[in-house]
Amino acid sequence: MAEGQDSMAGTPELDFPRPLTTVDVVIFAIRSDALQVLLVQRPKAETEPFPGSWALPGGFVDIAGDRDLEACAARKLKDKTGVVSPYLEQLGSWGSASRDPRGWSATHAYFALLPEHAASGALAADAQWFAVEGEKVRPKLAFDHAEILQAAVQRLRSKVEYTSLPAYLMPLEFTLPELQRTYEIVLDRPLEKSAFRTRMLAADLIEPVAKMRKGPNRPAQLYRLKKARAPVFFARTFNPPG
Amino acid sequence: MAEGQDSMAGTPELDFPRPLTTVDVVIFAIRSDALQVLLVQRPKAETEPFPGSWALPGGFVDIAGDRDLEACAARKLKDKTGVVSPYLEQLGSWGSASRDPRGWSATHAYFALLPEHAASGALAADAQWFAVEGEKVRPKLAFDHAEILQAAVQRLRSKVEYTSLPAYLMPLEFTLPELQRTYEIVLDRPLEKSAFRTRMLAADLIEPVAKMRKGPNRPAQLYRLKKARAPVFFARTFNPPG
DNA sequence: CATACTTAGTTGTACAGTACAACTAACTTA
DNA sequence: TAAGTTAGTTGTACTGTACAACTAAGTATG
Numbered sequence: 001m002a003e004g005q006d007s008m009a010g011t012p013e014l015d016f017p018r019p020l021t022t023v024d025v026v027i028f029a030i031r032s033d034a035l036q037v038l039l040v041q042r043p044k045a046e047t048e049p050f051p052g053s054w055a056l057p058g059g060f061v062d063i064a065g066d067r068d069l070e071a072c073a074a075r076k077l078k079d080k081t082g083v084v085s086p087y088l089e090q091l092g093s094w095g096s097a098s099r100d101p102r103g104w105s106a107t108h109a110y111f112a113l114l115p116e117h118a119a120s121g122a123l124a125a126d127a128q129w130f131a132v133e134g135e136k137v138r139p140k141l142a143f144d145h146a147e148i149l150q151a152a153v154q155r156l157r158s159k160v161e162y163t164s165l166p167a168y169l170m171p172l173e174f175t176l177p178e179l180q181r182t183y184e185i186v187l188d189r190p191l192e193k194s195a196f197r198t199r200m201l202a203a204d205l206i207e208p209v210a211k212m213r214k215g216p217n218r219p220a221q222l223y224r225l226k227k228a229r230a231p232v233f234f235a236r237t238f239n240p241p242g
Numbered sequence: 243m244a245e246g247q248d249s250m251a252g253t254p255e256l257d258f259p260r261p262l263t264t265v266d267v268v269i270f271a272i273r274s275d276a277l278q279v280l281l282v283q284r285p286k287a288e289t290e291p292f293p294g295s296w297a298l299p300g301g302f303v304d305i306a307g308d309r310d311l312e313a314c315a316a317r318k319l320k321d322k323t324g325v326v327s328p329y330l331e332q333l334g335s336w337g338s339a340s341r342d343p344r345g346w347s348a349t350h351a352y353f354a355l356l357p358e359h360a361a362s363g364a365l366a367a368d369a370q371w372f373a374v375e376g377e378k379v380r381p382k383l384a385f386d387h388a389e390i391l392q393a394a395v396q397r398l399r400s401k402v403e404y405t406s407l408p409a410y411l412m413p414l415e416f417t418l419p420e421l422q423r424t425y426e427i428v429l430d431r432p433l434e435k436s437a438f439r440t441r442m443l444a445a446d447l448i449e450p451v452a453k454m455r456k457g458p459n460r461p462a463q464l465y466r467l468k469k470a471r472a473p474v475f476f477a478r479t480f481n482p483p484g
Numbered sequence: 485c486a487t488a489c490t491t492a493g494t495t496g497t498a499c500a501g502t503a504c505a506a507c508t509a510a511c512t513t514a
Numbered sequence: 515t516a517a518g519t520t521a522g523t524t525g526t527a528c529t530g531t532a533c534a535a536c537t538a539a540g541t542a543t544g
């Protein structure tokens with residue numbers, strides 16, 4: 001990067017205007033059999049940009065308190081949901097002169113996956129879950145957050161095609177049909193049962209626990225994630241294109 | 243993100259310290275039958291951080307001149323290589339209190355793919371190509387640029403497994419064996435000839451031109467990219483894992 | 485208590501795309 | 515004309531999925 005390269009050689013000049021720097025987090029969970037995302041309502045004071053609008057949780061980097069960007073994202077996540085260490089992945093950054101009325105700003109966007117039980121915990125007062133419909137949510141979002149959300153949904157859907165990411169949306173113990181249902185909700189299309197089972201069991205990702213999920217019909221084997229598993233990558237996508 | 247959420251409600255306070263904001267570009271090309279990356283030497287003045295070290299091309303965002311982050315990355319690329327619109331993709335961002343001795347800083351990293359002829363053009367005086375060895379280069383890099391380079395190489399290798407990205411490293415006209423060689427250089431492993439040809443020809447990515455590449459042995463069919471082709475995604479990786 | 489219903493899980497065949505290997509084709513050089 | 519090299523094709527095997535029919539195990543209902 002050569003920080004300082006743009007300034008006078010030999011006399012680094014750091015005294016120029018800097019962009020605003022923020023971090024935003026797209027927090028996903030499966031709730032009510034649907035993919036949902038957590039939004040916060042912006043303060044209603046007219047001095048604020050987009051007063052009263054819904055927005056992604058986030059805010060300025062605190063250069064005194066935040067060690068790095070990921071710690072900043074984790075802090076915002078914890079502030080809004082109380083959740084401490086879920087799946088957290090960097091999504092990308094958006095920066096331009098026009099995205100914030102207060103001036104040139106750049107945001108570092110992350111996305112997080114929460115299991116349902118974590119998503120049902122104590123929310124911040126200004127936070128609320130919204131169903132993802134297509135690649136959008138109902139309310140009009142502040143800033144360029146609709147674009148960021150769209151990128152997050154696309155990234156999630158794309159990775160779900162060939163990774164075990166949805167495992168992070170599951171409770172500690174779950175059945176294979178439940179995991180398949182989560183895949184189907186995220187991908188918004190049905191998957192084939194036997195191929196799904198074969199793939200998941202071959203992936204060395206989950207292990208059976210000595211319990212069954214009882215229900216109104218045949219009980220299902222319960223599984224849990226093998227400990228400390230990074231997401232698994234599959235060599236193929238699910239339904240071949242064309 | 244709710245920019246401003248961290249400040250007092252009703253009285254947005256923008257008068258707090260902001261991180262330094264930079265953009266860095268990892269510029270790849272195939273040169274001398276190897277994957278190479280463009281580095282620049284930092285000014286030698288002792289007032290600069292990492293004086294004389296090699297670093298990724300980049301620098302501060304110019305909030306007066308740069309419309310957005312990508313325009314800023316394109317500007318840095320053009321400054322160093324003269325190249326105007328190659329393949330340019332966002333890689334990620336790195337930000338922490340410690341990565342720059344001048345204070346809390348965040349960089350937005352991009353990576354670019356250049357065809358060899360573009361990479362051989364007029365370089366900036368402080369710029370030079372280095373072979374990528376493994377996921378590193380020989381010289382010790384300034385800041386956290388070794389880490390950024392490593393992420394770029396990993397991203398490139400990973401995407402090459404299932405996309406047509408290497409097409410952007412090729413000249414306007416090329417043969418299938420040449421394209422395969424480019425894949426092999428990036429992946430650092432040999433690929434199977436017939437499967438490679440089948441995949442590429444089935445991808446509707448390239449079209450033959452009415453010319454042959456002459457050489458000391460059997461001539462090869464020349465192809466070119468179909469116009470305005472976004473990268474193609476394949477449903478499988480090349481060599482199945484395991 | 486038998487039967488229907490529902491969901492869990494298995495089995496078998498077909499198919500697509502690649503791996504692997506052997507082959508043919510076209511050119512140069514000696 | 516023969517040898518060497520690279521381009522390009524062909525055929526068989528294999529892997530993982532698609533598709534569909536099947537069996538298994540429970541509940542609900544008469």
